[in-house]
Amino acid sequence: MRHRRGIDLTGGNNDNLPPREPVFIVPERDHSATFADLPQWYLLGGKCARCGHVSLLDRWKLQGKFGKLKPIIPMEPLLRCVRCGNIEKNSFVLGRAKRD
Numbered sequence: 001m002r003h004r005r006g007i008d009l010t011g012g013n014n015d016n017l018p019p020r021e022p023v024f025i026v027p028e029r030d031h032s033a034t035f036a037d038l039p040q041w042y043l044l045g046g047k048c049a050r051c052g053h054v055s056l057l058d059r060w061k062l063q064g065k066f067g068k069l070k071p072i073i074p075m076e077p078l079l080r081c082v083r084c085g086n087i088e089k090n091s092f093v094l095g096r097a098k099r100d
């Protein structure tokens with residue numbers, strides 16, 4: 001297990017954990033979560049409901065445009081897939097940025 005900055009509470013013995021890649025997860029559907037609630041190292045992406053394409057969004061740019069107190073999830077109807085052009089039922093996903 002690679003050591004990262006900070007304290008390793010596992011003692012370095014726990015190799016059963018999957019590697020910490022920036023895996024995309026579907027966030028809890030907290031409709032009141034805003035950009036300000038999103039930890040700094042989280043990446044924001046959009047996932048297409050039709051073709052499954054996931055692309056990264058520039059959360060800082062969006063935050064600059066809409067304000068950091070803008071709830072994120074209600075903006076899902078604004079997402080448009082860059083691959084197939086789908087605009088329906090797309091959703092936001094979160095990923096953790098690699099920190100080294």
Ligand SMILES: [Zn+2]
Nearest residue numbers: 048051081084
């Ligand atoms: Zn698509």
